[in-house]
Amino acid sequence: MTALLMPQSIPHLIRTRDLTKTYQVGDNQIKALAGVSVDIEQGEFTAVMGPSGSGKSTFMNMLGCLDRPTSGEYLLGSRRVSTLAGDELAQVRNSNIGFVFQTFNLLARTAAVENVELPLVYAGVPRAERRLRALEMLAKVGLAERANHQPAQLSGGQQQRVAIARALVTRPLLILADEPTGALDSRTSLEIMALLQELNQGGMSVVLVTHEAEVARFARRVLRFRDGQLVEDQVNTAPGDARAMLHAEALAA
Amino acid sequence: MNLLGLLRVAMRALAVNKLRSLLTMLGIIIGVAAVIVMIAVGAGAQKRVEEQIRSLGSNLLLILSGTTTSGGVRMGFGSSQTISEDDAAAIWREIPETMAAPALRGTSQLIWGNTNWSTVIFGVTPEYIDVRQWELAAGRIFDAADVAGATKVCLVGQTVARQLFGGADPLGQVIRVRRVPFTVIGVLESKGQSMMGSDQDDLVLMPISTARNRVLGTGNLAKQRSVGTIWVKVAEGTNMKAAEEQVRALLRQRHRLQPGQDDDFSLRNLEEVAATQEASSRVLALLLAAVASVSLVVGGIGIMNIMLVSVTERTREIGLRMAVGARTRDILGQFLVEAVTLSLIGGLAGIAIGIATAVGIAEIAGWRIVLSPESVLLAVAFAFAIGVFFGFYPARKAARLNPVEALRFE
Numbered sequence: 001m002t003a004l005l006m007p008q009s010i011p012h013l014i015r016t017r018d019l020t021k022t023y024q025v026g027d028n029q030i031k032a033l034a035g036v037s038v039d040i041e042q043g044e045f046t047a048v049m050g051p052s053g054s055g056k057s058t059f060m061n062m063l064g065c066l067d068r069p070t071s072g073e074y075l076l077g078s079r080r081v082s083t084l085a086g087d088e089l090a091q092v093r094n095s096n097i098g099f100v101f102q103t104f105n106l107l108a109r110t111a112a113v114e115n116v117e118l119p120l121v122y123a124g125v126p127r128a129e130r131r132l133r134a135l136e137m138l139a140k141v142g143l144a145e146r147a148n149h150q151p152a153q154l155s156g157g158q159q160q161r162v163a164i165a166r167a168l169v170t171r172p173l174l175i176l177a178d179e180p181t182g183a184l185d186s187r188t189s190l191e192i193m194a195l196l197q198e199l200n201q202g203g204m205s206v207v208l209v210t211h212e213a214e215v216a217r218f219a220r221r222v223l224r225f226r227d228g229q230l231v232e233d234q235v236n237t238a239p240g241d242a243r244a245m246l247h248a249e250a251l252a253a
Numbered sequence: 254m255n256l257l258g259l260l261r262v263a264m265r266a267l268a269v270n271k272l273r274s275l276l277t278m279l280g281i282i283i284g285v286a287a288v289i290v291m292i293a294v295g296a297g298a299q300k301r302v303e304e305q306i307r308s309l310g311s312n313l314l315l316i317l318s319g320t321t322t323s324g325g326v327r328m329g330f331g332s333s334q335t336i337s338e339d340d341a342a343a344i345w346r347e348i349p350e351t352m353a354a355p356a357l358r359g360t361s362q363l364i365w366g367n368t369n370w371s372t373v374i375f376g377v378t379p380e381y382i383d384v385r386q387w388e389l390a391a392g393r394i395f396d397a398a399d400v401a402g403a404t405k406v407c408l409v410g411q412t413v414a415r416q417l418f419g420g421a422d423p424l425g426q427v428i429r430v431r432r433v434p435f436t437v438i439g440v441l442e443s444k445g446q447s448m449m450g451s452d453q454d455d456l457v458l459m460p461i462s463t464a465r466n467r468v469l470g471t472g473n474l475a476k477q478r479s480v481g482t483i484w485v486k487v488a489e490g491t492n493m494k495a496a497e498e499q500v501r502a503l504l505r506q507r508h509r510l511q512p513g514q515d516d517d518f519s520l521r522n523l524e525e526v527a528a529t530q531e532a533s534s535r536v537l538a539l540l541l542a543a544v545a546s547v548s549l550v551v552g553g554i555g556i557m558n559i560m561l562v563s564v565t566e567r568t569r570e571i572g573l574r575m576a577v578g579a580r581t582r583d584i585l586g587q588f589l590v591e592a593v594t595l596s597l598i599g600g601l602a603g604i605a606i607g608i609a610t611a612v613g614i615a616e617i618a619g620w621r622i623v624l625s626p627e628s629v630l631l632a633v634a635f636a637f638a639i640g641v642f643f644g645f646y647p648a649r650k651a652a653r654l655n656p657v658e659a660l661r662f663e
Binding site for chain 1: 569570572573574575576577578579580582655657660
């Protein structure tokens with residue numbers, strides 16, 4: 001009785017329990033994930049690190065609801081998504097997760113604003129509202145005046161900003177960024193990290209997958225993977241401030 | 254995503270590879286155009302057969318003079334004059350539902366002024382006009398009195414009128430047939446070509462008595478009452494088969510044929526002949542359409558081929574769309590609409606080209622064509638069905654991609 005009267009604890013943003021993923025390659029079973037249990041809270045900026053083959057990509061696919069675990073449990077918000085399939089997962093991705101990819105993955109020959117609109121199209125948002133929200137997000141990433149440019153007419157950094165606007169447009173629970181600076185030069189990388197940090201300071205949860213310590217240092221928490229297992233869960237007490245570093249660089253130049 | 258949105262995405266995707274889209278459509282364009290042309294030509298041929306049947310006259314029986322056997326050699330029909338004007342009169346008298354018209358046939362040279370023309374002469378009774386459904390373009394027909402008195406009057410067909418008189422009015426002119434002067438009292442309406450392709454308008458009709466006595470009568474023919482053919486028109490609504498049997502029985506009785514003995518005449522139901530021709534022309538039209546639709550199927554395979562290429566090329570796009578929330582049916586719909594758009598645009602272009610070609614054939618080759626809205630609708634429906642059928646497999650392949658692998662695809 002008393003338990004019910006107790007204040008309900010705020011659910012974790014992400015809770016995984018004993019998450020495993022096994023691939024069958026020929027006669028061999030490959031364990032890409034060997035039982036990962038981790039909690040991530042609302043508003044955290046988390047980096048997932050590890051060498052290739054460590055299972056961090058598989059882990060990211062699980063978090064992004066792109067793939068289903070072989071066993072274990074995954075709760076996103078208060079929803080148990082590890083048992084969902086197909087179109088239900090698509091719906092979860094659409095409304096809860098904003099993806100940012102290393103190669104941007106923008107639709108070619110399609111205006112920036114229309115690229116940003118894409119998730120809203122699948123959410124069934126009416127045309128006029130779609131356009132309004134997309135323009136708002138482009139303004140937020142500083143590309144208001146580039147709304148009608150096609151990806152080929154934009155620089156790499158600008159393309160990644162469009163992709164971030166696209167990730168934000170559905171007001172998701174978290175941004176899942178897979179090597180977002182992998183295809184960018186160091187200065188543009190800093191700009192993108194500054195943008196992600198600003199979004200995080202605004203309350204957006206960010207999960208960043210990277211193999212570069214250089215990038216991971218901007219996160220306040222670092223998860224290290226090796227051989228399909230979470231081997232280190234470290235809090236970064238003094239994360240880098242990308243905006244301040246940009247300023248410093250500008251002054252030095 | 255709604256249909257309009259899918260259509261917009263499809264149009265954009267097709268516009269990216271304009272040449273490829275056009276070449277892909279080409280199969281459907283050719284297929285649809287071929288189907289339209291073939292149906293138009295087939296229906297035209299059928300229509301012509303129908304008109305020829307009508308020009309023949311409906312509910313007709315044709316009695317031809319029978320065969321003779323001389324010394325074991327069987328001669329063809331008409332080699333012996335076994336039927337006569339009396340047979341015709343008897344049929345008319347004994348079988349109330351019929352009207353019988355005997356006809357004597359021969360060829361002769363016609364002379365008018367300084368022109369001349371060789372044509373077919375028919376010696377007939379006034380009923381012949383009615384039985385064969387000839388219409389008069391001008392003048393009058395001869396009557397029973399003309400037949401009784403063997404007057405020297407005649408009617409000419411359109412071809413004769415044109416060839417012999419040129420621009421002059423044939424009515425009242427006197428032409429000479431085997432040195433006998435005939436007054437032209439009427440001109441027949443045109444009937445055009447017969448089913449066999451001969452000119453039905455190249456003829457002269459005159460009273461059977463005059464023809465026998467003055468023009469065609471040589472030797473025995475003048476003395477006898479025999480004729481080459483008797484046309485029997487059976488009243489509307491009468492059972493043709495029963496009428497045929499009645500006529501046959503009557504003639505056998507008049508010719509004193511024993512049971513078991515062969516007919517000495519030939520009795521043909523022209524509608525059966527016509528129906529057979531009509532059926533064969535319909536089969537031909539169907540065959541043409543079937544052959545043409547093979548090219549439609551080939552066009553469909555072309556669409557499937559290009560859609561499969563397109564799905565592979567756009568694997569990453571599909572992966573991204575899935576990542577941002579596209580469901581199976583969204584991806585399926587996108588590629589299906591793209592395939593159907595290809596086939597429908599191709600279909601519409603094919604209809605335009607098909608109609609233009611059919612009209613061109615009618616103009617240049619002079620063939621009869623019939624363009625029907627049904628054939629156009631059929632072509633559109635077919636193009637749509639091809640798009641759905643051949644677009645489904647590539648679309649399903651796209652929709653079944655694994656998002657993780659699709660995103661990683663290089």
